[in-house]
Amino acid sequence: MRYSKKLGQCFLRDKNIVKKAVDAAHLNSKDKVLEIGLGKGILTEELAERAKKVYVIELDRRLEPFAQGITSRYDNVEVIWGDALKVDFNTLDFNKVVANLPYQISSPITFKLLKHNFDLAVLMYQYEFARRMVAKRGTEDYGRLSVAIQYYGDVEFICKVPPKAFFPRPKVYSAVVKITKKRPEDMLPLEDTQFFEDLLRALFQHKNKIVKRALLDSAHEIGLEEKELKGLLERLDFNLKERVFKLGVEDIVKLSNLLYREINLKNE
Ligand code: SAM
Numbered sequence: 001m002r003y004s005k006k007l008g009q010c011f012l013r014d015k016n017i018v019k020k021a022v023d024a025a026h027l028n029s030k031d032k033v034l035e036i037g038l039g040k041g042i043l044t045e046e047l048a049e050r051a052k053k054v055y056v057i058e059l060d061r062r063l064e065p066f067a068q069g070i071t072s073r074y075d076n077v078e079v080i081w082g083d084a085l086k087v088d089f090n091t092l093d094f095n096k097v098v099a100n101l102p103y104q105i106s107s108p109i110t111f112k113l114l115k116h117n118f119d120l121a122v123l124m125y126q127y128e129f130a131r132r133m134v135a136k137r138g139t140e141d142y143g144r145l146s147v148a149i150q151y152y153g154d155v156e157f158i159c160k161v162p163p164k165a166f167f168p169r170p171k172v173y174s175a176v177v178k179i180t181k182k183r184p185e186d187m188l189p190l191e192d193t194q195f196f197e198d199l200l201r202a203l204f205q206h207k208n209k210i211v212k213r214a215l216l217d218s219a220h221e222i223g224l225e226e227k228e229l230k231g232l233l234e235r236l237d238f239n240l241k242e243r244v245f246k247l248g249v250e251d252i253v254k255l256s257n258l259l260y261r262e263i264n265l266k267n268e
Pocket residue numbers: 007008009010011012013036037038039040041042043044057058059060082083084085099100101102103105
């Protein structure tokens with residue numbers, strides 16, 4: 001078989017890494033797991049041994065013989081042929097996610113998952129991406145991705161994975177990350193999710209600047225003229241002299257809600 005680069009086909013071959021990832025998910029016989037990307041099924045098999053049910057989504061039909069090999073041995077595995085970005089997750093009843101993700105879709109698939117309810121996810125990413133996901137405020141790797149992910153869950157770095165753990169070998173290191181999803185009632189309330197996302201983009205385009213300067217320089221990202229935004233910022237109860245990369249998730253949620261309310265007051 002010719003491995004498809006476009007589909008991120010670097011298959012795990014190191015069983016220790018498979019075990020480490022599955023251990024991090026603390027599976028029990030009641031768990032229903034979603035996996036994205038069957039490959040040759042090395043991870044699927046370990047999941048099938050430990051969980052009640054495994055849904056695995058795979059796009060490449062050439063992998064059908066591997067799917068058959070697994071489903072003939074495990075009756076708790078269901079293979080869904082299709083694009084994980086298009087499959088409606090509401091039709092699948094799962095509480096955990098474990099996957100060696102195709103790197104091309106790391107970001108959209110993670111945000112698609114985070115809008116869904118589940119207990120935890122253990123996922124493989126490119127190392128640099130993983131570092132940005134888990135970065136704490138005030139550090140070099142901290143940015144828009146860190147805040148956007150940490151808004152939805154607690155993120156933990158599990159282990160760094162060398163290229164030799166896969167075949168074919170990727171050019172870069174990978175890492176396993178665990179996301180423990182916040183329950184809906186524990187999430188910080190947002191006035192408007194889209195506004196929060198726009199604000200993140202505006203702020204982190206200038207992450208070393210103070211908040212006021214960063215926002216004024218990116219006013220267009222939140223649909224405002226610089227002059228108009230300046231007036232609104234003067235009325236906010238927020239320390240606008242703080243550097244953007246020093247703001248925590250809670251601070252940014254507060255800023256987002258204050259500014260959103262101020263904009264709507266002005267439009268009333
Ligand atoms: N789980 C296997 C392993 O660990 O060896 C395979 C992991 S491999 C990095 C990613 C897998 O995802 C490949 O089998 C690839 O064909 C599949 N894939 C790529 N894009 C996909 C998509 N959009 N939807 C579903 N599966 C996809």
